[in-house]
Amino acid sequence: MKERIRIGIVGYGNIGRAVERAVKQNQDMELTGIFTRRNPSDLVQELNDSKVFAIGEAKNCTDDIDVAILCGGSATDLPEQGPLFASLFNTVDSYDTHALIPEYFDAVDSAAREAGKTSIISTGWDPGLFSMMRVIEEAVLPEGASYTFWGPGVSQGHSDAIRRIIGVKDARQYTIPIEKAIEKVRAGEAPEFAIREKHLRDCYIVAEEGADLERIEREIVTMPHYFSDYDTTVTFIPAEEMRANHGKMPHGGFVLRTGRDDEGDGHVVEFSLKLGSNPGFTGSVLVAYARAAYRLNKEGQTGAKTVFDIAPSYLSLKSPEELRKNDL
Amino acid sequence: MKERIRIGIVGYGNIGRAVERAVKQNQDMELTGIFTRRNPSDLVQELNDSKVFAIGEAKNCTDDIDVAILCGGSATDLPEQGPLFASLFNTVDSYDTHALIPEYFDAVDSAAREAGKTSIISTGWDPGLFSMMRVIEEAVLPEGASYTFWGPGVSQGHSDAIRRIIGVKDARQYTIPIEKAIEKVRAGEAPEFAIREKHLRDCYIVAEEGADLERIEREIVTMPHYFSDYDTTVTFIPAEEMRANHGKMPHGGFVLRTGRDDEGDGHVVEFSLKLGSNPGFTGSVLVAYARAAYRLNKEGQTGAKTVFDIAPSYLSLKSPEELRKNDL
Numbered sequence: 001m002k003e004r005i006r007i008g009i010v011g012y013g014n015i016g017r018a019v020e021r022a023v024k025q026n027q028d029m030e031l032t033g034i035f036t037r038r039n040p041s042d043l044v045q046e047l048n049d050s051k052v053f054a055i056g057e058a059k060n061c062t063d064d065i066d067v068a069i070l071c072g073g074s075a076t077d078l079p080e081q082g083p084l085f086a087s088l089f090n091t092v093d094s095y096d097t098h099a100l101i102p103e104y105f106d107a108v109d110s111a112a113r114e115a116g117k118t119s120i121i122s123t124g125w126d127p128g129l130f131s132m133m134r135v136i137e138e139a140v141l142p143e144g145a146s147y148t149f150w151g152p153g154v155s156q157g158h159s160d161a162i163r164r165i166i167g168v169k170d171a172r173q174y175t176i177p178i179e180k181a182i183e184k185v186r187a188g189e190a191p192e193f194a195i196r197e198k199h200l201r202d203c204y205i206v207a208e209e210g211a212d213l214e215r216i217e218r219e220i221v222t223m224p225h226y227f228s229d230y231d232t233t234v235t236f237i238p239a240e241e242m243r244a245n246h247g248k249m250p251h252g253g254f255v256l257r258t259g260r261d262d263e264g265d266g267h268v269v270e271f272s273l274k275l276g277s278n279p280g281f282t283g284s285v286l287v288a289y290a291r292a293a294y295r296l297n298k299e300g301q302t303g304a305k306t307v308f309d310i311a312p313s314y315l316s317l318k319s320p321e322e323l324r325k326n327d328l
Numbered sequence: 329m330k331e332r333i334r335i336g337i338v339g340y341g342n343i344g345r346a347v348e349r350a351v352k353q354n355q356d357m358e359l360t361g362i363f364t365r366r367n368p369s370d371l372v373q374e375l376n377d378s379k380v381f382a383i384g385e386a387k388n389c390t391d392d393i394d395v396a397i398l399c400g401g402s403a404t405d406l407p408e409q410g411p412l413f414a415s416l417f418n419t420v421d422s423y424d425t426h427a428l429i430p431e432y433f434d435a436v437d438s439a440a441r442e443a444g445k446t447s448i449i450s451t452g453w454d455p456g457l458f459s460m461m462r463v464i465e466e467a468v469l470p471e472g473a474s475y476t477f478w479g480p481g482v483s484q485g486h487s488d489a490i491r492r493i494i495g496v497k498d499a500r501q502y503t504i505p506i507e508k509a510i511e512k513v514r515a516g517e518a519p520e521f522a523i524r525e526k527h528l529r530d531c532y533i534v535a536e537e538g539a540d541l542e543r544i545e546r547e548i549v550t551m552p553h554y555f556s557d558y559d560t561t562v563t564f565i566p567a568e569e570m571r572a573n574h575g576k577m578p579h580g581g582f583v584l585r586t587g588r589d590d591e592g593d594g595h596v597v598e599f600s601l602k603l604g605s606n607p608g609f610t611g612s613v614l615v616a617y618a619r620a621a622y623r624l625n626k627e628g629q630t631g632a633k634t635v636f637d638i639a640p641s642y643l644s645l646k647s648p649e650e651l652r653k654n655d656l
Contacts, residue, residue, distance in 0.1 A: 018589070098656065105652055129468070131655055138644065139643035139645070140609075186602070261604075261612065265605035272597075274514070274596040284468050308640045309641055311637050311639045313463070316636070318463075324634055327463050328635075
């Protein structure tokens with residue numbers, strides 16, 4: 001066995017914990033430690049056998065970490081941490097504020113280039129594997145129509161939006177792709193859909209005692225952007241039921257493209273994910289891209305990259321020779 | 329619009345014709361000509377507005393072609409043409425003799441390196457996109473089980489095997505994936521299958537007049553390697569029905585991987601193709617990889633490559649900036 005790739009985890013929420021588990025599933029890697037903004041001693045209970053450091057100590061660990069996996073949020077953590085850590089380490093992150101990706105890319109790119117490091121931004125599954133599949137599918141079927149469906153799965157953003165309504169104690173919103181719409185695409189009909197024809201929104205709410213349930217329901221289904229363009233169902237449930245049945249974070253979706261060559265033969269390309277845990281799978285993808293960041297840096301390919309820039313062999317534990325012999 | 333990528337097609341069978349059509353769907357490409365072993369004047373009838381040359385003339389066209397797409401067969405054409413053309417042009421092919429790929433890679437690699445050219449071998453969908461998906465799925469779910477199902481679609485090899493039986497005039501063999509088996513995989517059960525549990529073989533035969541149909545059927549279903557390990561159905565049909573209903577070459581399949589993280593959350597990753605025409609889609613994939621070969625060569629990345637070595641952005645018509653802005 002060659003030397004192992006030494007991983008640092010920055011941020012210890014759902015994704016940080018998933019990365020910690022995923023590193024153990026990859027025999028060419030080991031975890032140097034977890035860097036947190038909390039008091040490290042508060043975290044010791046939660047950890048299995050991982051070491052924990054205050055986030056400010058990271059700059060003293062540049063000799064002990066090959067790739068830092070940034071597990072903070074896109075709203076406030078990554079815009080600051082991304083460029084900062086890219087100036088110290090090879091990095092991987094799951095930055096997902098779509099509109100600001102070009103800016104974020106540029107900031108990380110200059111920091112990484114200057115430091116001679118390699119940073120892969122916006123990995124995970126969407127952005128990430130789904131983005132990659134959209135591009136590949138379009139490249140092999142240049143004349144056609146593309147579709148992305150999400151779910152069934154929990155949307156954190158929509159759940160949070162409901163929680164901000166007065167009288168709501170807890171909420172879970174499931175995004176449900178409409179099977180009939182997916183079937184239409186698979187049939188090669190290249191349909192056009194209104195927003196409400198692609199997804200349903202299914203909400204489970206724990207209300208405060210004595211809250212006006214009708215008002216809550218009305219505020220949900222009429223909420224602009226989040227719900228008003230969708231068919232939305234609202235179900236009020238007791239707190240115990242929320243705990244028992246809605247604690248998981250499943251997700252997934254479908255990336256489809258249909259095309260037709262000029263002899264009229266139709267083709268359908270489909271990629272889909274059915275995930276028991278959204279952060280769990282995201283962590284697993286981040287770790288595979290950490291391998292790519294490490295290898296690219298060894299080759300001198302520095303600066304910021306995205307999933308579009310990474311050849312599949314960089315993700316794999318196997319050597320190019322093994323891949324050609326066994327996987328073609 | 330930048331200068332267009334000039335394509336040469338070597339071999340004008342089903343795949344060569346599909347490449348000719350696919351080049352027209354890609355606005356950054358143009359067809360320089362088709363190179364054939366047949367007498368070029370015999371082909372003029374079949375062509376739309378493409379130029380045709382004797383294959384021997386290719387060596388005089390090195391200034392007029394950026395990428396030669398080799399559309400010959402893997403049994404006898406490519407082992408000779410692959411290295412030969414790699415010494416003259418950037419090339420793309422769909423070499424699919426799995427056991428001999430490492431040898432073929434080495435032969436093409438030395439020819440291409442010496443000439444400063446770039447050759448992408450074994451593209452198409454399997455080997456090709458399916459191979460790539462197997463590697464990506466395994467990389468993001470290192471602990472799990474992988475499955476490939478083929479079809480529903482026509483297998484040329486199996487159809488040819490039946491045609492060699494005495495008394496058989498024509499034959500079409502459909503490989504049918506067993507839906508129940510795919511459902512089991514999707515359910516995350518990580519099942520193990522016997523060969524006959526994954527695929528059925530469905531055969532349509534035009535027999536010669538007076539042929540012993542029982543003997544033909546027995547010879548088919550007991551044929552080692554091809555049929556004896558499968559549940560096989562044999563249907564004798566009139567020649568007109570074969571012409572009317574079995575002229576297309578549909579194909580496709582499924583690449584699945586299931587895995588579980590150590591919290592017990594299961595994930596299913598699935599890639600599938602439903603192809604109206606097997607050669608049609610293969611041609612379309614070859615053309616996308618021709619774009620990659622051209623760009624890699626411009627960057628000085630010479631030698632033989634496979635789908636594992638090609639980052640998605642090389643396949644796309646869009647610039648890296650556009651991809652980051654619109655497709656992440």
